[in-house]
Amino acid sequence: MGWKGTVRSIGxxxxxxxxxxxxxxxxxxxxxxxxxxxxxxxxxxxxxxVYENYIERLQSMHKECSETCDWGxxxxxxxxxxxxxxxxxxxxxxxxxDNYKPGLRDKLLKKSEDLRQKLVNEVEYAKETDxxxxxxxxxxxxxxxxxxxxxxxxxxxxxxxDLKAYFDAIEQANPFEELKGVGSGIEFKMGKExxxxxxxxxxxxxxxxxxxxTLLKNGKLSVKPIPKGKFYEIYQDYVCSSVLRVxxxxxxxxxxxxxxxxxxxxxxNTKTGHIEEQPILSAVIPRKTLERLNFxxxxxxxxxxxxxxxxxxxxxxxxxxxxxxxxxxxxxxx
Numbered sequence: 001m002g003w004k005g006t007v008r009s010i011g012x013x014x015x016x017x018x019x020x021x022x023x024x025x026x027x028x029x030x031x032x033x034x035x036x037x038x039x040x041x042x043x044x045x046x047x048x049x050v051y052e053n054y055i056e057r058l059q060s061m062h063k064e065c066s067e068t069c070d071w072g073x074x075x076x077x078x079x080x081x082x083x084x085x086x087x088x089x090x091x092x093x094x095x096x097x098d099n100y101k102p103g104l105r106d107k108l109l110k111k112s113e114d115l116r117q118k119l120v121n122e123v124e125y126a127k128e129t130d131x132x133x134x135x136x137x138x139x140x141x142x143x144x145x146x147x148x149x150x151x152x153x154x155x156x157x158x159x160x161x162d163l164k165a166y167f168d169a170i171e172q173a174n175p176f177e178e179l180k181g182v183g184s185g186i187e188f189k190m191g192k193e194x195x196x197x198x199x200x201x202x203x204x205x206x207x208x209x210x211x212x213x214t215l216l217k218n219g220k221l222s223v224k225p226i227p228k229g230k231f232y233e234i235y236q237d238y239v240c241s242s243v244l245r246v247x248x249x250x251x252x253x254x255x256x257x258x259x260x261x262x263x264x265x266x267x268x269n270t271k272t273g274h275i276e277e278q279p280i281l282s283a284v285i286p287r288k289t290l291e292r293l294n295f296x297x298x299x300x301x302x303x304x305x306x307x308x309x310x311x312x313x314x315x316x317x318x319x320x321x322x323x324x325x326x327x328x329x330x331x332x333x334x
Contacts, residue, residue: 021057022178028053044221051213058182058207059237062244062295066175068252075155080144083137089126158255163190166254175249183207184242195327196254198246198261201277204235205266232318233301239263239281239319240300247285248295257287262324269321280319283309284330 028050157165167188176186185201212226226234243261250259263281268274285307293303304311308330312320 021053021060025050025053025057041219044215044219047221048213048215051209054209055234058234059241059300061179061182061238061241062248062298062300064178065245065248066173066252069169069254071155071158071255074151075159077148077151079148080141083134083141085130085134087127087130089129089133092126094123094126161256163196166196166256169253173253175253176246179242179245182238182242186246195330196250196256196259197327198250198259200242200246200261200263202239202242202263202265202280204238208235208238229315232313232315235318236301236313237299239265240304243281243283243285244290244293244295244300244303247290251287251290259285259287260325260327261285265319267319267321278321279310279324280313280322281309281311282322282324283307283311284325 028046031046154165154169158169170188179186179200183203183206187199187201189197189199208226208231210226210231211223212230214222214224216222243263246261247259250256261281261283262279264277264279266275267278267280269276269278281304283304289306293306301313308325310322310325312322314320
């Protein structure tokens with residue numbers, strides 16, 4: 001498979017790949033049309049499950065990732081072999097002709113010559129079929145060979161750290177599709193020292209629900225405002241989990257060693273009095289550090305302690321604007 005095919009397959013795998021929580025989410029959505037028929041307990045249970053599933057999804061974006069693309073392996077791929085000219089159909093038809101022996105009934109009905117001529121015609125038809133299939137195989141080989149050549153060149157660029165090739169691969173694979181489903185957009189920029197910068201646009205105020213749903217002992221649904229502390233806890237996990245997911249997808253696709261990710265959201269700028277998009281989390285995430293983490297058991301907010309990062313977060317007030325980390329601000333020699 002060539003680089004485009006590989007990248008597309010990664011993108012497709014990324015879209016196919018879903019956590020159990022997301023699959024459960026769709027199952028719940030399919031049940032929604034039956035909600036009017038549900039009894040009060042069933043309806044309440046359904047709404048609580050939807051709520052809990054959504055919160056779990058927000059806080060566990062980091063647990064999944066696309067398959068790793070091995071550019072070194074792609075670079076070592078051998079060229080596709082030229083197809084051999086086969087005579088499979090002709091051989092079968094010729095064998096049928098050679099082994100034809102008219103039966104007594106064919107002789108009596110004088111069908112022997114007609115049947116033999118039919119077999120002769122089938123041999124000619126089989127030759128044409130072999131020729132056509134061989135031509136199609138040659139055309140496919142030419143396409144495969146061209147794709148192989150491109151794959152080798154792209155793999156070489158990837159291994160050299162060609163940033164244009166990085167951007168092309170990100171565009172082809174689009175491994176960040178799931179983030180869009182929870183209100184996050186992503187863009188990449190080239191920085192100093194060939195360090196890639198990812199800008200993650202989050203909108204937690206709209207993504208995090210303002211009300212919590214629980215099931216009372218009597219089976220009734222309880223809907224109450226989420227306490228501020230709990231709201232900000234979910235918000236912080238959502239942002240940090242999304243940052244980890246971006247880093248995982250980035251390194252699964254590209255052979256880079258370092259990435260700076262800055263999460264942005266709308267905040268009140270006290271200098272201007274206006275709501276403006278401002279940075280709330282900025283982290284330098286090296287590949288080696290990321291690969292040592294256990295994503296199934298870590299707490300996404302606590303995990304930021306593994307990286308050089310800037311985050312001003314208070315449990316009672318949430319995020320405040322920070323000064324983002326830039327390649328220029330890093331001491332790359334240490």
